[in-house]
Amino acid sequence: SNLAIQNLNTNIIEAFGNVKIVQNDTLTITGDTLVYEGNTRLAIVTGKHTVLKDNKRTLTTRKIEYDMQSGIANYPLPGRTVDVENVLTSSKGFYNARTKDFTYYHNVVLVNPKYTLHTDTLLYNSITKWSYFTGNTEIKNKDGVVKTTKGQYNTATNESSFASRTTVDNPTYTLTADSLVVDGKNNHGMGKGNVVIVAKKDSVVLRGHESYYDRNKGFSKIFGKSYVRNIISGDTTYIRADTLYSFENNLDSTRILIGNRNVYIYKSDFQGKCDSI
Numbered sequence: 001s002n003l004a005i006q007n008l009n010t011n012i013i014e015a016f017g018n019v020k021i022v023q024n025d026t027l028t029i030t031g032d033t034l035v036y037e038g039n040t041r042l043a044i045v046t047g048k049h050t051v052l053k054d055n056k057r058t059l060t061t062r063k064i065e066y067d068m069q070s071g072i073a074n075y076p077l078p079g080r081t082v083d084v085e086n087v088l089t090s091s092k093g094f095y096n097a098r099t100k101d102f103t104y105y106h107n108v109v110l111v112n113p114k115y116t117l118h119t120d121t122l123l124y125n126s127i128t129k130w131s132y133f134t135g136n137t138e139i140k141n142k143d144g145v146v147k148t149t150k151g152q153y154n155t156a157t158n159e160s161s162f163a164s165r166t167t168v169d170n171p172t173y174t175l176t177a178d179s180l181v182v183d184g185k186n187n188h189g190m191g192k193g194n195v196v197i198v199a200k201k202d203s204v205v206l207r208g209h210e211s212y213y214d215r216n217k218g219f220s221k222i223f224g225k226s227y228v229r230n231i232i233s234g235d236t237t238y239i240r241a242d243t244l245y246s247f248e249n250n251l252d253s254t255r256i257l258i259g260n261r262n263v264y265i266y267k268s269d270f271q272g273k274c275d276s277i
Contacts, residue, residue, distance in 0.1 A: 012037055042067055057083040060080045063075060072094060074092075075092060079093060085155055088108070088109065090104035102123070102125075108133075116140045119133040120134065121133065132152045151164070161179075174196075175198075192211075204228060208224045208227070219248075221243065223243040227244070235267065241259030242260060245259075263277045
């Protein structure tokens with residue numbers, strides 16, 4: 001720093017101008033002013049551009065409260081974290097220099113080459129690449145939008161799981177379920193609990209307790225008190241079965257529906273039952 005004042009009675013150091021803290025040769029904090037409480041080992045750094053750097057990530061904010069004993073940095077003002085893959089902004093947050101965990105609160109936005117995530121609370125580990133989020137959350141990527149309130153996402157493997165009512169919306173269908181597991185690399189997933197799948201092109205709605213879908217193949221399976229509703233020329237057809245399969249015929253872009261076991265058909269002018277349809 002340019003100027004430092006130490007109070008021997010309180011063991012507090014105040015520093016002004018070009019303040020720099022270096023710990024273990026891996027973490028650096030720079031700013032305009034510093035208040036260091038020697039008894040608690042708490043360093044408070046402020047300035048228009050207060051910066052924390054740790055290996056490949058950089059946090060920029062206006063105030064950092066760094067506990068040098070625990071290795072936890074708290075920033076109570078809006079901050080921006082940048083690493084090789086992500087840019088993350090939030091109203092406030094914490095960084096654990098030992099576990100490499102970031103915790104972000106309020107107006108959290110994570111921008112990644114593969115997706116953009118908006119949420120209220122986010123825990124992100126820069127080593128494992130897992131993001132854990134709670135609160136109203138929206139994830140956008142080239143394939144569509146996911147809306148949920150609780151889940152986790154891995155930026156490296158493109159895996160995700162959602163533990164609350166979740167909706168996946170893309171150009172071909174929407175899928176809503178109480179919980180959802182998605183393999184983003186292979187474009188398939190499983191939903192459980194009050195599952196609703198809507199095929200947008202042909203107005204087909206499938207419902208059931210559990211489902212599996214493969215977006216690459218245009219295939220979905222739904223089972224557990226499952227039924228399909230289809231509206232043609234204003235008339236609705238219901239088909240109930242133990243298991244329903246839906247897949248798109250790539251030759252003529254029509255959707256084929258298969259009902260397997262204990263099939264019941266309901267329409268305005270007829271009813272029927274069979275083993276399969």
